Amino acid sequence: MGPKSLAFRLFVSAAAWVLVVIPIAAILLTSLYRQSIERNFDARLNVYMTSLIAASTAAGGDTPESPDSLGAPIFDIPFSGWYWQIKALDGGEERPLFVSGSLLDQQLDLPSKDDVPADETLTRRSYVTGPDDENLRIEEREIRPGHEGDTVYSYAVGGNAAEIDDDLAQFTTMLVLALVILGVGLTVATFFQVRFGLLPLRAIRHDLAAIRSGDAEKLEGELPDEIKPLQTELNALIQSNRDVVERARTHVGNLAHALKTPLSVISNEARSHDGPLSGKVIEQAELMRTQITHHLDRARVAARSGVIGGVTEVEPTLMALKRALDRIYGEKGISLTVSIDPGLKFQGEKQDFEEMAGNLIDNACKWAKTSVTVTARRLGDDTLSVMVDDDGPGLTRAEREKAVKRGQRLDESKPGSGLGLSIVADLAHLYKGHFVLEDARDGGLSARLTLPAA
Template structure:
């Protein structure tokens, strides 16, 4: 179907070129970047903070440990009291300490029921730390040396399982991911709602434009936001100006026809007088022939100008039933010995985007031509689909040969000079149809019977 007659279906809102999709993709991009940035920076900051807290805590604990351990006169290590953190008393809790004196007994925390800490971390009086294997896996181990007068160097070591730090970071990361994901979904939903609500006036404008194209409205209707109101106002002004231009063109075409027909009629009368005189008979006949050619071209060009002026204008539409019914009545009076039948499976309420005046002229030409050549009956058939501009006028006359069909729409073509007519009807009908994106085709009847079938149908896309 021609694009000019294609029904205005629902807009593809999420097509890759749609404004909605572009805005939503921009929202998704910024939400992804924002949430991703927050997630990355928050997890890194939390991990850094927790690591620093663990390290500070272990430094405090090892200093506390060094303050509580005493070397007895017999060289044995003693503690005044347990460390303040009770986790060092829970077996295999992940918190351990160990104090040793070379050649003497090593004391350990109650939590270290198996394994030992690597004393190599305590190699001078400065507190050092590194990751070593502990009783329950890799552990962050702190250690330093302190001289014991008369006893040697005491090795202090304290450790915390690295998994405890990793678990804290993992829990935080998991909870943060859940909350940020919920926030991202909420932001995307909000963006979708904003896009839907914010662009709703464009939907109304699209519907109003569709009504305008379908002929259901003469102007763009509705109230629009301040951003769209100037555009709508300009479009309505253009539509009004276009309509006025079309009306002026029709009036001017009528004026031109009247202005040309009168002097042409005078010239024709004079040519007929000359043709009746013996001395000027040849000249009169030539003038009459040329006058007829001039009249044909004037009628044809005026019809072209009239149809082109109204073709495809905004709000241009005709209800086929309202146009066809009075024409059929007129044809029954004009050809009383012919039967004019209408077959419309879906009724005659279909709307065609064709100017009513031009559609009436087009149908009148086809029906009058069929009435002249038919023997008994002329049948008008409408398409089964109400939105499909298709109509066929079928007569039961003698029909045309393929060569005659090829020349039937040429200007001035008359296959029977005894039949009244100017040879312009089908040429004008073809011009009117083409101006509105319709195709007029002539062919023998599809049922094989004698006669001619004139069919109006929408041009295919790109035609």
């Protein structure tokens, strides 16, 4: 799965989205949780504030009295982190009245009204530094116990904000762990989701390979609505390819008939007359016939090589050629031996394989003294070789190069047009294969054909 892969792009984009959303979610959840625990903490402070006001004004006078207890011993432990104090506000001057036992002789340093304005309940809440340098959450409220114009008193209750921080830290740790697990889970799920979502494309690839190998004729099966049009268009393209090839075959056959018939008439007319001119006409007509045969064969082969899905069983094809050539060359004492790997298949048209193998075996039988050996082997997952060895006189390097050229005949006494080996070379090239002539191991000539395997 490389950078150009569709699966890679989908996976990376989804993973990137997860990496962006999860940190934002972590920040948002942490902020919401902090607000929640601050509200709970403030509720505790408010309870203590209510108790403090009630205890200091229980006598009903205009001046607060020192409360005996708020029902919480923590306010009596020195520098416990929980404090309260009461101040009198006389014309802008602050006069301390009472403080909790936990403050000893210290006072809470409260922010000014300008820095922290009161809310709708006339309560101010803020964070300040305590007498032991701890961070305190403070709730302050101003009340007037007596009548209008009497002294205003400031009541303040504070608690150690480390409780908030500790609670938030524990929550953050658990949240980060949970979100990491969630992120990893989402990333893994995204990976499998992308793989699952692209399965129909893999199915199309598999079906196209089956068509290419000849195991199927068209794309079949139920596909998602988004990919269904692709299946339809590919099937139309495959059928169009077959139609084009069929028309090409028909045109090649018609052209062969249209050209060969006038040439036959010319040759027959020339043979009915004596003289050097008629001989020249016959010679040139035969040359034209050879050229036409060669180029029409190449055109026919080129048309067939574009067919999608052609597959040929090697063993039955070679055995059929062996039976046919045994009848021709058996009486001449030529022993034809065939060895084939089981299940071997050629990725191409049967007629082309018959023409290549038939030309090689026929040529070997013409030149062999006593035996011809045909060996067909699989070279790899997608390659096969056909080797035809004879015990004839063999060829020199120059003769081997000449033998594969169009229309070249090394011995005019042997029948044929001289096109056989050149057609084999052309066919092998069109199928992206190779054809070479070498010296056989036991003398004679070895023709080796390498072709695509199915």
